[in-house]
Amino acid sequence: MPDNTPFPSYGDWLTAHDDATLVDLLWRMRAIHGRTFTADVAALRQLDARSLAVLHGLARAGAAHHPVDASSLSDALTSLFDEAGTPATGRPTTAEIPEVLRSLAHRGLAYGPGLHIDNAPTGDDGPDPFPVAIPGDLQGFFTGTTDLPWALVDGYRCPVPTVDLPDVLAELPDRQRRLLDTLATAGGIGHSASLDDPERPLARMIAAGLLDRVDAETARLSPRVGAVIACRVTPDPGGDFTTPEPVPVTDRADGAGVARAVETLRQVTELLTVLGTAPLRPLGGGGVGVREITRVAKATETTTDEVTGTLLLCRHADLIGPGLPVPAPEVDTAGPDGEVWGVTDRGAEFLAAGMARRWALLLSGWSTSPHSPWEMAETGTHLLQDSLDHPTTAALRELTAELVTVLGPTQDAPDDAHDAAVQLWRLRPSLAAKTPTQAVAGVLAEAEALGLRADGQSTSAAVALASDAPADALTTALTGVLPAPVSMLIIQADMTVLAPGLLAPDDEAMLRAIADVESTGMASVWRISPESLKRAAAAGETADRVRGFLAGMAPEIPQGLDYLINDAFRSSGAMTAGTASTILTAPDEATLTSALTMLASLSDGEVRDAALRRIAPTVAVSRTQLSRVVSLLEDAGVRVGVDGDAAATTHGPVLSLVPDPRRPSVSREEVEDQLAGTVEGLRRTRQAVSDAEDPEGTDLPDVETVRDPHQIMATLRSAYDRGTRVEISYVNADGSAVQEWISVVTMSPVSIVGVTESDGVSLRIQPHRIAWVAAPV
Template identity: 55%
Template sequence: MPDSFPTYADWLSGHPDDVLVDLLWRLRAFHPSSLGSVSDVAALRRLDATGLAVLHALVVAGADHQPVELEDVTTNLTQLWDAAGTDPERRADTAAVRATTHTLASWGLVFGPGLSVSPQDPTTAPGAMKVPMHLPPLFSATTDLPWVLVDGYRCPIPTEDLPEVLNALPTRQRRLLDTLELSGGIGHSATLDDPERPLARMIAAGLLDRVDAQTARLSLRVSASISGRVVPLPGGDFSALESPVASSRPDARTDATAVARVVETARLVADVLQQIGNTPVRPLNAGGIGVREIARLSKALGLDAAVVSDTLVLCRHADLIAVGLPVPAPQDVIGNGNFWSLSERGATYLSAPLSRRWAMLVDGWRHSPHAPWSAQDDAGTDAHLLQESLDAAEAAALRGVVAASGQVITAEGLWRIRPSVAAVTSEAAVDNVRDECVILGLSADGEPSSAAVALAATVSDGDSDSADEDRLTAALADILPAPVGMLIIQADMTILAPGLLDGDTEAKLRAFADVESTGMASVWRVTRESMQRAVERGETAEGIEDFLAGMAPDVPQSLWYLIQDTFRTHRPETPVVGSTAASVLTAPDEKSMAAIMDTDAAEETGLRLLSPTVAASSVQLSLVVEALEDEGVTISIDGDTGTGRATAAPVFSTVPDPDRPATSFTQVADQLAGAVEGFRRTRQDEDDEAGHSGETTRVHEPRAIMAALRHAYDAGTSVEISYVDATGSAVHEWISVVTMSPVSIIGVTEAGGQSLHIQPHRVAWVGTPVEATDEP
């Protein structure tokens, strides 16, 4: 190795502090020792299939102990793809491999004089390069991260045939495969060469991969099929990925279909939020929502139970509903009690324009860990809708990948984009998330919409918390058509909105008309009952007439008559005034209040007399009003400036937003800077350390490693050791060997005197001081 070639630590040290801080932030590594092991599993989880393949080829080429060139990488890649049986059309070309080396360097996984953590021109030659010493064990043939291996895709059986092939196996062979799946996928046997034995037969069939004379491993594709996870293509797919931001804009038909769907979704969400804000839902003991409550919501909303369930899940994704003690308290609460109710964020949603509503739904969805499909997959769990036990980090990771891709994700495509996520994702999860994308207007007719492209442009790769809801709102507003400024009113009392309505116009229409159909265009019907509802909610005849005159070129005479007749005849009889100080009713005299207290509604809502003309309840005002009006008592609201006769506009019960702490860069900036400072201080201490300032001789072969450790133990000298601990993190220490065996090495660190228990197969290399091993 040329003397000028930097060590990994030297290469990192050559970057400015802000670049190293950014690397740690992207990796979410906040500890002082982070920079010493940035190339551990956390970084590998960020890579696509091609990135892992190039890294695998670098390890095979020996880049951990000597610099290699791009030609060496492409040669080893070809050999790996040949072993895996990768289709030539699914292999990355030289340009893609070259660009990938720069991507790997940006994650601190490859280093060299021509590479940098900072962004570089992907077309430039990377020059000689190496990988950190602690990477090779992660790419061994018996790694516990099989998704990093190119040849793990080698099973040639078509994906659709795998279940049938597995089910047709003899009982003993299938039991062996199931056992291997549960025990890590690695098996040892002295009978691998015996064609009459089950293991040899399964190796011949492509179900097992042979590692050496006595070791076999379960094919990654077979393992995925057995466990119900998504199965990659035979041989894998390593072709270049197209950036969704750089691709052409989706066609107008796709966008129109997507927008129409999200308009309907946003309306359903608003309806459910209003209902649950008016009448909070009591949770089950485990926290979810039971079938009976869903049926009640379905009846109240006039919707199918499945639609209500799906909409509630969307509300949960975006934190528009939450569990807590509602204020004001719902009707059936005496004392304390938690309910599913409208969150403060949900209340914001109800007052927001469509573009903001869309952004809130999409941005909340992409972070959500809720996996409702788990209740269907796992018969052993008795989980219900919205139950917290259905939350899983894998679900949030999958949605994050879909959001960043700007594509319609398939099971096989997920392996191409993010193998680490595909390795823990079920087929049901992919299907459900794809359906969610349709509901949210991110795709239509199997194609991504402009909303999906806008979301991908907003999400920074490697920074799952960087989406700016304001930016996303602005981008989605550009996709939505402009609201219409006119209505078409027909003689049969129907009102046609020929396009999208803005929030104020829709709210005004909803006050005196019933919606009959929604979408890009909507149809509303005015009836005497809907107009009476407008009277009861404080609307005025003049206000409705001015609204219609300003929006419609022609208003039928019959509608004018209906408005005037309803407002003239539908008048209050008992002017009872309510205010929202925990639902207080004030009557003009004792007789009026006595009539109210004599109703069943008074008992149901817990009304109690404070004085002969004042009563109060712990139940929210809108529910008190509704119960009394069902018995013919008319209530007006304190502060109403209308006709003097109106019921309350809904006074929603709300709960605080869920506590979902998300780390921002600002919060940890000082911590990251401290980690970089600690790394530089450690590097300086190492340079100044007299005991280990000389050169070392490093060995990498297992036998040589054990021999060097044995020599250090016998001579009582220290050794430099690099290994991967049980969490997958790389560790680099100077140790004194206390004892050792073929299965365990026990040592004490020189720096802190800590005891270490190391498994030999996790050791990447051992370095001994030159003067300690020189012969006279």
């Protein structure tokens, strides 16, 4: 930056960008409900260890109060890494710092004339980012007594190796261990006048590295020790603040991953097929009991453990969910309120899709699931219960694909868990700081079942999922991983059918409709029987279609199978309608096509009311009441015969479905106006500051306003440490709103003592009465 170029305030730097850039910044930071632009802890939660280290270095160098140069930042980082005991191999290089600063600017966490929010260049490209500053409210996040230990480089300073920490803690005298446990549950900060007395417990634990000394009378529980006490993933001493590199994918890992994924997809398909006609009966308090799991295990001829694992994958991907089934299932398993755990609309899409699409649906749903089944044993919670849902688990699964791509192969589980913990701390310290060890073990096991990892190595599927591609792009990527489908079948005289490889989606669907699977994998074996053919006939298939399919896939059809097909499809009926919702069956494909075409001649509203959905060449279903559908069909000129007894059950393989579960989410379109309003408010405020002058003719101070209670206390603490004034809005004892510029004299968790700038009056304010605080930038 040229010497004569003034360094901008944070507000001026922001408003130098156009509205679209600022709206995009707010959306990426998910600052949807804020009224001002202030750096928030939520933004820090998105950073990797390297970026947090540089941000901590900027805070130590004073960048919250004045711009700093490269030398000052380098000195601050060296000091921090020395305190933490970070090895040279775990420190970012000087050449990496500009790229990190540009990344921080892209998130609005660092600013200066050489930095921009949009189109931030990487590597050696672009202008010199120095001098650089950070928003003033970030300072409080990096004080020695912050309750955000993941934000501190020196939080890694405990020198005890991770593998030895549990034994070291177990061998402590009872009094010292009780002190550590108390600190762990009380925020990690302790105060004592005896920290210099080597005979006192606190001093001894400081000497052992279990406590960090903050000042003469303040000690802090080492975050690494706190993680072990709480059974959370723990980084190595000193930490690693470099960026992990992805491990190359091998053909062997890809092959093993595909084989495992194909088997998982088969299990999911079979389970959904069973639940489509016989859903799970929920327990009174939610979830599913052992009796239902046992029933499904018998139906699928698997173990209860296998059913449990597959059910959980279906739950993660929203392929099953609680709700009222439509149409009513063949097997009545409803609870007292009529609800079941059944196949969702998304689950029906899964069953109708090809292999790659099924894999994509399973992966994309699983990667955002908040369900934490590993907590069942500790909490006594039932399988699938909603109380096991946690946002932290969803964030962990969302990062798991990227995590497995940087994990190297290990030979035993303890080393694998340790490597995963270290890499998680490098990728997302904020997440690692609150992730239980059992959660990491759980998601890694799921990643193996889903084909994201095989033999301890990542696969191409993990790389595709980590790229955060849309569902269609993910499907395309997975199609390239799967082997090409085969277009032939080998039919034996005993009515078994061998598929020597994966089948195309339509071929697999047809084979599943007319046969029962006996073994699966990359190749599969099926058996055609009178029962399977009758099931196909009930679903609307015809003898000609079945015979044509088999003739097109196999060199010849055994004579015995030809007779079997003729016998099974000997009878056929007119178009009929069942009840519950509506099921239409036609004698042939053309009849149903003609009926649906005639229905389309009605108004759009009437067509939507009918809501007929074709599920087979001669079968259509609707969630609309039978009488309404029949009436609409007759209005369109279609003659329909209603099946006699009006039994409220499905016929054949028609699935009973429940609606997709609703996960809380906000789209950008929904909040675009809010984001634009925040940007407009920022510009109006900046204009008011620019236009107004104080009596001496100087501009009003450029301020940052905070309203979050944590940020308010951090801002007041920063003002107290720096000796600067702040503007404060609070409610006094009379219930009146007061707004004053004050200097903070003393502060504690229960009261703030300050002196007003205008008349020097002393004030004592309780923190809960404070509405907002504005500090000069």
